[in-house]
Amino acid sequence: MESVGAFVIGGYAGPLAIVAIVLASALVARVAGRLVRVSLLLTLPIAISVVLVSVFTRAGTTVLFTIGPFDATLEGVQFAAQTVVRLFAISGAISLFGMTTDPRAFVYDLERRGLSPRFAFVAAATVEAVPAMVARAGVIAAAQRSRGLDTEGGVVARARGFLPLIVPVVLSSLTEVEERSLALEVRAFGRPGRRDLLWAPGDRTAERVLRWALFVGLVAVAAGRVAGLVPRTP
Amino acid sequence: MSIVAASAPVVEPVAAPAIRVAGLVHVYPEGTRALDGVDLAIETGELVAIVGQNGSGKSTLVRHLNGLLRPTAGTVEILGEDAAGLRVAALAARVGLAFQNPDRQIFAGRVRAEVAFGPRNMGLRGEALETAVRDALAAVGLAAELDANPYDLGYSRRKLLAIASVLAMRTPIVILDEPTTGQDLRGVGRVRAIMDGLVAEGRTVIAISHDMRFVAETFRRVVVMRAGRLVIDGTPAAVFAQPSWPALVATYLEPPLAARVGARLGLGDTPTETALVDALAARGEG
Numbered sequence: 183m184e185s186v187g188a189f190v191i192g193g194y195a196g197p198l199a200i201v202a203i204v205l206a207s208a209l210v211a212r213v214a215g216r217l218v219r220v221s222l223l224l225t226l227p228i229a230i231s232v233v234l235v236s237v238f239t240r241a242g243t244t245v246l247f248t249i250g251p252f253d254a255t256l257e258g259v260q261f262a263a264q265t266v267v268r269l270f271a272i273s274g275a276i277s278l279f280g281m282t283t284d285p286r287a288f289v290y291d292l293e294r295r296g297l298s299p300r301f302a303f304v305a306a307a308t309v310e311a312v313p314a315m316v317a318r319a320g321v322i323a324a325a326q327r328s329r330g331l332d333t334e335g336g337v338v339a340r341a342r343g344f345l346p347l348i349v350p351v352v353l354s355s356l357t358e359v360e361e362r363s364l365a366l367e368v369r370a371f372g373r374p375g376r377r378d379l380l381w382a383p384g385d386r387t388a389e390r391v392l393r394w395a396l397f398v399g400l401v402a403v404a405a406g407r408v409a410g411l412v413p414r415t416p
Numbered sequence: 417m418s419i420v421a422a423s424a425p426v427v428e429p430v431a432a433p434a435i436r437v438a439g440l441v442h443v444y445p446e447g448t449r450a451l452d453g454v455d456l457a458i459e460t461g462e463l464v465a466i467v468g469q470n471g472s473g474k475s476t477l478v479r480h481l482n483g484l485l486r487p488t489a490g491t492v493e494i495l496g497e498d499a500a501g502l503r504v505a506a507l508a509a510r511v512g513l514a515f516q517n518p519d520r521q522i523f524a525g526r527v528r529a530e531v532a533f534g535p536r537n538m539g540l541r542g543e544a545l546e547t548a549v550r551d552a553l554a555a556v557g558l559a560a561e562l563d564a565n566p567y568d569l570g571y572s573r574r575k576l577l578a579i580a581s582v583l584a585m586r587t588p589i590v591i592l593d594e595p596t597t598g599q600d601l602r603g604v605g606r607v608r609a610i611m612d613g614l615v616a617e618g619r620t621v622i623a624i625s626h627d628m629r630f631v632a633e634t635f636r637r638v639v640v641m642r643a644g645r646l647v648i649d650g651t652p653a654a655v656f657a658q659p660s661w662p663a664l665v666a667t668y669l670e671p672p673l674a675a676r677v678g679a680r681l682g683l684g685d686t687p688t689e690t691a692l693v694d695a696l697a698a699r700g701e702g
Contacts, residue, residue: 318520324484325521329581330508330537346533349523353567357519 194264196403196412197271204274213281217274220281224273229266236262285309287383294382303371307362315355322350432496434460434589434620435481439490442476442644450476452644453490460588463615464622465631468641469668474624477641478591481622482511495588509538512587516594516624518578522566527558527577530566534585552584555610572598579610590614592623596630608634632656632672632687642667656687 208214240262242255286306293302323333326346332339333347366372406412435458442451450473458464466474479485480492483504492499494510512534515521524530528549535548553559556576561569566577575598582590595607604627611621611634625631631638631652638655640648640663647663648655656664656675664671671687678686683695 321515321517321520324479325513325515326523326533327484327504328482328508328511328513328515329521329534329585330505331533332503332505332537334503334505346521346523350520353523354519 194267197264197267200271201267201274204271204278208274208278208281211278211282213278217277217281220277221270221273224277225266225269229269232265232269233262236265284383290379290381291383291385294379299377300371303366311355315351318354319347319351322354323347325350432493433457434462434495435622436493437477437480437490438493440477440480440487440492441489442473442480442485443488450644451480451487454644454646456639456646456649458620458622460620461615461618462620462637463611463635464620464637464639465635466622466624466639466641467626467628467631467669472641472667473644474641475593476644478513478593478622478624481507481589481591482513483507484513505537508534508585508587510587511589511591512582512585513591514579514582514593514595516597518571518574521578521581522574525565527553527561527564527566527569530577531581531584534581538585548584548586552580555583555613556580557606572600572603575599576603576606579607583610583614587619589620589622592621594625595623596625596627604630626669628656628670629672629674632675633689640664640667640669652687653685653691657685 204217205214208217237254237258238249238252240255240258242253242257244256245253246256246259247254286309289297289302289306289309292305293299326343327333331343331346333343403412435456437454437456440451440454440456441449443449450471452473454473454477456477466477468474476485480487480499481494483499483502483506486500494502494507499507522530524533531549531552532545535545540548550559550562553562556579558569558573558576558580561573561577566574569577575595579592579595582592592607592611595611596604599607608630611623614621623635633652635652638648638650638652639646640655642663647667648660654660656671658679661671670676674689674692675685675687678684678692678695681696683692683699686692686695
C-alpha cells in the first residue's frame with residue numbers, strides 16, 4: 183500500500199514521508215542496510231534514465247546549462263528529483279515487504295482468506311523453487327568445475343560453461359516438477375472440496391489496525407488526489 | 417583393459433603423500449563449523465573410505481581436495497603442492513570427484529559427449545580423447561552405450577556414467593561420493609572392480625560411503641568422521657572390531673553384519689563375510 187501511495191502522491195513531502203516510514207520499519211526489522219542496497223540497485227538503472235531524459239528534454243523556462251542541442255532546465259531537474267524520490271519510495275516499500283514477509287506464510291494467509299489451494303500451492307512452490315534452484319545450481323556448478331569447467335576464467339571460458347551448467351538445472355527441475363506433481367496426486371491433491379489449514383500465520387490486533395490504517399490512508403490520498411488536495415508531480 | 421589408458425597421466429607421480437591435510441577448519445558463511453581441525457595424510461595408491469553420519473563433514477572435506485571449498489584455517493596439499501594457490505580447473509587435473517547424484521552433472525545429449533567433457537577440459541583431443549572415453553566407458557560396463565542418450569539409461573547406469581566421466585580425466589586421485597547408491601549387487605561388484613583397478617594402476621582412491629559391508633569388503637583403510645573431526649582411522653578389521661563399536665554407534669554407524677555375528681560367536685574380528693567363514697571353518701577344524 184505504501185508503494186501505491188508513493189505512486190499516487192506527487193511532490194516531495196509525501197514520497198519522502200513514505201521513505202522515512204519504510205526506513206524506520208526496516209530499522210525495527212533490522213534489514214535497513216540490505217533494504218537500502220537492494221532499493222538502490224532496483225532504482226538506479228531507471229533513475230539514471232529518468233534523470234537524463236527529464237533534465238534535458240523537459241520543457242522549461244529556466245535553463246541551467248546547455249550541452250550541444252540539449253538544454254538542462256530547472257523544471258526538468260525538479261521533475262527528475264521528484265520522480266527519483268517516488269521510485270525510491272516504491273522500491274523501498276516493495277523490498278521491505280519482500281524482506282519481512284515469509285512467502286509461505288503470505289500464501290497460507292491468502293489461502294485462509296479464500297484463495298484456491300491449487301493456486302496457493304503453485305504460488306508457494308514458485309516462490310520456494312527459487313532458493314531450491316539456486317542451491318541445485320550451486321551443486322551442479324561444483325560438479326562441472328570438478329570436471330575441469332573453468333568458471334573463474336575470461337568471458338569465453340564462462341560462455342563455454344553455459345550449457346553444462348544450465349541443462350542439468352533445467353532437466354532436474356523438470357524431473358522434480360513431474361515427481362512432485364505425481365506425489366501430490368497420489369495424496370489426493372486434486373480431490374475437490376474445502377481443506378482445513380494445519381497452520382495459519384498469526385495476525386495480531388495491532389497488525390490488523392495498521393493494515394486498515396494504511397488502507398484508509400491510501401483511499402484518502404487517492405480521493406485527495408482526485409479532489410485536487412494532494413499535490414501532483416509537475 | 418587399463419583405466420589409465422595408453423597415454424601418460426596428466427600429472428606425474430611425486431614422492432610426497434597424494435594428500436596432506438593439516439589443521440583443516442571450515443566454517444560455512446552461516447556459521448556452521450563443518451570441519452574442526454582435520455589432520456589427514458593419504459599416500460599414493462591408497463584405497464580409503466571416509467564414513468560418518470550425515471553432516472559429519474565428509475563432503476566438506478573432499479570438496480577441499482579439489483578446491484571447491486577453501487579452508488577457513490589449515491592447509492591442503494595435493495601431490496606435494498599447496499592447493500591454496502591452484503584454481504579448481506587446475507586441481508581438476510589432479511583430483512577427479514564424482515558427485516553423489518549423477519543428474520546434477522549430466523548435460524550432454526550423448527553418452528560419448530558427456531564422458532568427453534572432463535578430458536576435453538583437461539586438453540585431450542583426437543585419438544587420445546576417444547581412447548580415454550572408450551576406456552572409461554568399458555571400465556564401468558557402458559561401452560555399448562556410446563551413442564545413447566544419458567537420460568535413456570536407468571539411474572544406476574547414469575551413476576556409472578558419472579563415474580566414467582571422472583575416470584576419463586585420468587586423474588592421479590579419484591574421489592567417489594556414495595558410488596554404490598542405487599546399485600544392485602552386480603553394480604556394487606562393478607564399482608569395487610573399478611576401484612581395485614585404479615589402485616592397481618597406482619592411483620589414489622577415496623570414497624564416501626554409508627554402506628558398511630561394501631566398505632569392509634573393499635577398502636584397506638577406513639576413516640571415521642564425526643562432528644567435523646576424524647575419530648577413527650585404521651584398517652577395516654580395526655575400525656569394525658568390537659572396541660571401536662561405541663565410537664561407531666556415537667556416529668550412527670553400525671558395524672557390518674559379519675563383524676557383529678563374529679563378535680557374538682566369539683570368533684574375533686570378522687569385518688567381512690570371508691573373514692567370518694574362515695573363522696568358522698577354523699573353529700570347526702579346531
